[in-house]
Amino acid sequence: MTNDVNEAPMAKPADGESKWYGIILLAALALLIVLGIVMNHGTKTFDPDSPGGHYLQWRTLLGVIVTLGIFSILYRENPIYRFMEHIFIGLATGYSAMYLWFNFVEPKWFDPMMPSSLVHKTTFHEAGQGMWWYCFALLLGLLFFSVYVPRLAWMNRLAIGIILGYVSGAALQMFIGLIAPQITSSFKPPITAYNPGKPLPAGMPFDANNLHIAGSWYFHPFSVVFIVVLLCTMAYFFFSVEHRRNAWMRKPANTGRYLIMITLGAIFGTTVMGRLSLLIARLEFLLASVTGWWHAIFH
Amino acid sequence: MLHLMQSLDRRWIYLILSIVLIVALIVGKPVKPVVLPSVQSLFDAVEKAPAGPTDGKIILVSTTFANNTIGENGNQARAVFRHLMLRHKRFAVLAVSEPVGAEIGRIIPTSLAKRYGYVYGRDWIDFGYQVGTLAFFKSFPLDIPGNVKVDAVNHKPLDQYEIMRGIKTIQDNVALHIELTASASLFDWMMIVQPMTRPRLKIGYGCTGVMAAEAYPYLDSGQLIGMLPGLKGAADYERLVDELEMRLKPGITADQLSFASIPRISLYHSARYLMFAQNAAHIFVILLIILGNLGMFLTKRQAKPVSKEAAND
Numbered sequence: 001m002t003n004d005v006n007e008a009p010m011a012k013p014a015d016g017e018s019k020w021y022g023i024i025l026l027a028a029l030a031l032l033i034v035l036g037i038v039m040n041h042g043t044k045t046f047d048p049d050s051p052g053g054h055y056l057q058w059r060t061l062l063g064v065i066v067t068l069g070i071f072s073i074l075y076r077e078n079p080i081y082r083f084m085e086h087i088f089i090g091l092a093t094g095y096s097a098m099y100l101w102f103n104f105v106e107p108k109w110f111d112p113m114m115p116s117s118l119v120h121k122t123t124f125h126e127a128g129q130g131m132w133w134y135c136f137a138l139l140l141g142l143l144f145f146s147v148y149v150p151r152l153a154w155m156n157r158l159a160i161g162i163i164l165g166y167v168s169g170a171a172l173q174m175f176i177g178l179i180a181p182q183i184t185s186s187f188k189p190p191i192t193a194y195n196p197g198k199p200l201p202a203g204m205p206f207d208a209n210n211l212h213i214a215g216s217w218y219f220h221p222f223s224v225v226f227i228v229v230l231l232c233t234m235a236y237f238f239f240s241v242e243h244r245r246n247a248w249m250r251k252p253a254n255t256g257r258y259l260i261m262i263t264l265g266a267i268f269g270t271t272v273m274g275r276l277s278l279l280i281a282r283l284e285f286l287l288a289s290v291t292g293w294w295h296a297i298f299h
Numbered sequence: 300m301l302h303l304m305q306s307l308d309r310r311w312i313y314l315i316l317s318i319v320l321i322v323a324l325i326v327g328k329p330v331k332p333v334v335l336p337s338v339q340s341l342f343d344a345v346e347k348a349p350a351g352p353t354d355g356k357i358i359l360v361s362t363t364f365a366n367n368t369i370g371e372n373g374n375q376a377r378a379v380f381r382h383l384m385l386r387h388k389r390f391a392v393l394a395v396s397e398p399v400g401a402e403i404g405r406i407i408p409t410s411l412a413k414r415y416g417y418v419y420g421r422d423w424i425d426f427g428y429q430v431g432t433l434a435f436f437k438s439f440p441l442d443i444p445g446n447v448k449v450d451a452v453n454h455k456p457l458d459q460y461e462i463m464r465g466i467k468t469i470q471d472n473v474a475l476h477i478e479l480t481a482s483a484s485l486f487d488w489m490m491i492v493q494p495m496t497r498p499r500l501k502i503g504y505g506c507t508g509v510m511a512a513e514a515y516p517y518l519d520s521g522q523l524i525g526m527l528p529g530l531k532g533a534a535d536y537e538r539l540v541d542e543l544e545m546r547l548k549p550g551i552t553a554d555q556l557s558f559a560s561i562p563r564i565s566l567y568h569s570a571r572y573l574m575f576a577q578n579a580a581h582i583f584v585i586l587l588i589i590l591g592n593l594g595m596f597l598t599k600r601q602a603k604p605v606s607k608e609a610a611n612d
Contacts, residue, residue: 063565074313099398103428107449170433170491177494178486178522185520267512270528274371274508276580277530280573281370281565283320288567 021079029087032062060289067282109134186230188223196220232256301601304594312587319583320576324568327575329553331538337518338535341477341503341525342382348474348501350388352422355465356474358383358390361484362404363397366565368481368507373403374533374570375505376479380408382540384415384422385547389462391424393447395484396431401451407566419452420460427451431484436491440469470496475524479505485514489522505532530577533570541571 036058069084107127111119113135116128143159146152195218197210209222235249236256243250350358360379364372383390392408394400405425408417417423426447429435439446443466444457457463466472469492476492478485485504493499501524504514508529517523527536541556556569 075310096398099401099428100430103398103401103451104430107454167433170437173494174490178490181499181520181522182516263512270508270511272584273531273577273581274510274529276577276584277370277508277573278368279316280320280324280530280576280580281373283317283576284324284370284567284573285565287321287324288565 022083025080025083032065036062060292064286064289067286071282109137186226188220188226190220190223190227192218192220194218229259233259236260301594301598304590305598316580316583319579323576323579324573327572327579329569329571330534330574330578332531332534332571332574334535334539335528335532337523337526337528338532338539339525340518341527342536342539344475344501344503344524345379345382345388345477346386348388350390350474352387352389354474356389356472357462357466358388359469359473359476360390360392360404361476361478361480361488362392362394362400362407363478363480363482363484364403365397365399365481366403369403369565370573371507371529371533372479372481372505373407373566374530374573375527375536376403376407377411377566378533378536378540378570379477379479379505379527380411381415382536382543384408384411384417385540385544387422389422391426391462393426393429395429395435395487397482397484398428401425401428405451420450421462424457424460424462425451431487433491436487440492440495443467443469443472469500473500475501475503477503477505479527481507481510489517493522503527530570530573534574537570 066084066087069080070088072078073081111127112129112131114128115130119128140159140162143155146155191213193216195210195212195216197207197218209220211219211221213219232252232255234256235252236254238249238253241249243253345358348356348358350356360376360383362372362376380390382388390408392404394404405427408423408425409419411417412419412423419425428451429439429447435446444463447457449456450460457466469476476488478488485502485506488500488502493502499522502522503525504517504523505527506514506529508531511526511528511532514523514526514528518526527533541553544556545551545553
């Protein structure tokens with residue numbers, strides 16, 4: 001009997017690539033870690049600001065190697081990049097799990113639940129209070145894993161039902177909380193019988209958005225622009241009326257399309273800016289590391 | 300040549316861009332950026348926030364980002380913490396669903412505290428890592444000590460710290476919330492926490508450049524009091540803080556403020572210094588765009604007569 005289930009293909013090394021690469025790289029990393037332990041021998045603190053903090057140099061060296069390894073993808077796909085990528089994902093997952101346990105689950109759930117005779121740590125103020133009813137949280141969480149036992153899989157729905165019911169009720173409230181201020185702020189009158197503007201900053205000749213007409217009346221050109229942009233963009237997404245046959249719908253919709261393109265262009269521009277910032281930060285790290293070593297060796 | 304202008308191997312572009320950036324980082328100087336209105340708004344909101352030692356309120360700063368966006372969010376955080384410390388605003392740091400952010404949120408204020416005479420537990424406190432569930436966002440605003448329970452540095456109950464005396468709810472005791480993030484965590488604060496408060500909780504936003512464009516509608520609606528978009532926002536805010544520091548401490552020069560090194564999390568240079576490299580990179584990208592388009596237009600111009608002749612044949 002064949003198994004027809006489609007499974008994700010396993011990542012395979014490129015043609016002609018030795019399977020020993022992974023083992024060699026793992027050995028190199030292990031060597032680096034041993035080197036780090038030797039370098040830090042005798043260091044009593046992991047605070048790099050303390051005198052004689054070799055730990056900082058070792059950590060920086062590791063950071064430089066990993067950064068260059070990740071950057072190697074810019075040249076071409078290679079085993080070093082893949083190795084670093086897997087290390088990063090594994091490290092991030094492991095770090096998150098440990099952090100979650102020691103900074104959240106243990107102090108807020110495990111230690112309060114345990115009796116004082118079983119908890120040795122006394123740093124958490126609720127530790128060892130024997131709040132046994134906290135164990136029900138674990139039972140509820142374990143229901144999610146019942147899906148792996150076909151006979152008990154129905155229990156999974158209990159946990160999902162509770163979460164879904166809770167979240168769907170809150171989602172409506174959350175949606176309104178986010179959107180309602182957006183709707184109210186989109187009512188921008190082009191003409192008002194008062195001046196809503198703030199006092200002008202020094203050096204500014206006039207307020208371009210609050211033009212005085214007569215008496216107490218003011219005209220707001222930016223509000224007109226806002227209304228036009230809003231209506232045109234909404235027209236583009238209004239499909240209940242066929243755009244092709246109705247010119248009064250087609251023209252604003254076409255204008256709306258161009259306005260959306262301008263918005264997407266702005267988003268793309270900020271995306272490029274953001275990505276460059278990240279690159280600059282990494283290059284700054286590399287440069288500062290090399291400069292630091294240069295000064296340490298030659299000065 | 301025209302072909303090369305349009306089909307230059309991307310690896311050459313990466314190499315030249317790297318060289319441009321490295322040269323800019325070596326020879327660069329701190330720029331003096333024109334401050335964005337959204338940055339000025341956040342600066343003014345912090346200035347006005349009643350979070351002094353006798354005001355009975357604190358400012359919440361959320362560092363929900365990791366090392367991957369340290370170039371943007373890290374510089375924003377440093378500028379914001381410097382401002383809070385300069386004006387002696389009491390603040391609490393937390394990171395919701397971001398373990399690394401909790402570490403960064405502790406390292407930056409700790410490294411700055413000595414310089415500004417800030418004492419942990421009296422002037423600032425670290426709530427540490429919090430799991431960002433719906434239940435947390437629903438209950439945290441109503442009972443801050445009950446949800447956080449212990450601080451992240453000494454693991455002691457919050458009521459043992461001077462700063463937390465009288466601090467109970469967001470409604471009554473939080474003057475401003477500043478969300479420095481690289482994720483969508485802002486929406487949890489806007490959708491759940493903000494509607495629970497009257498008047499609405501003031502929220503400042505420090506985001507990556509990628510996220511900035513989508514956040515402008517929330518500025519317009521007043522849901523955000525101010526925003527720091529990416530490295531540019533950090534540089535603008537830093538300029539305002541530098542000017543404030545030079546005003547408050549007449550002995551300090553601009554050069555002393557340019558390199559506030561925090562090597563533990565790779566924040567070696569100031570945001571204004573990094574903006575020099577950013578500007579150089581932008582000029583390089585613009586040049587590439589011009590070259591690519593020029594190549595395309597010239598190719599089209601050369602191709603036109605040929606196509607006419609071909610049509611006549």
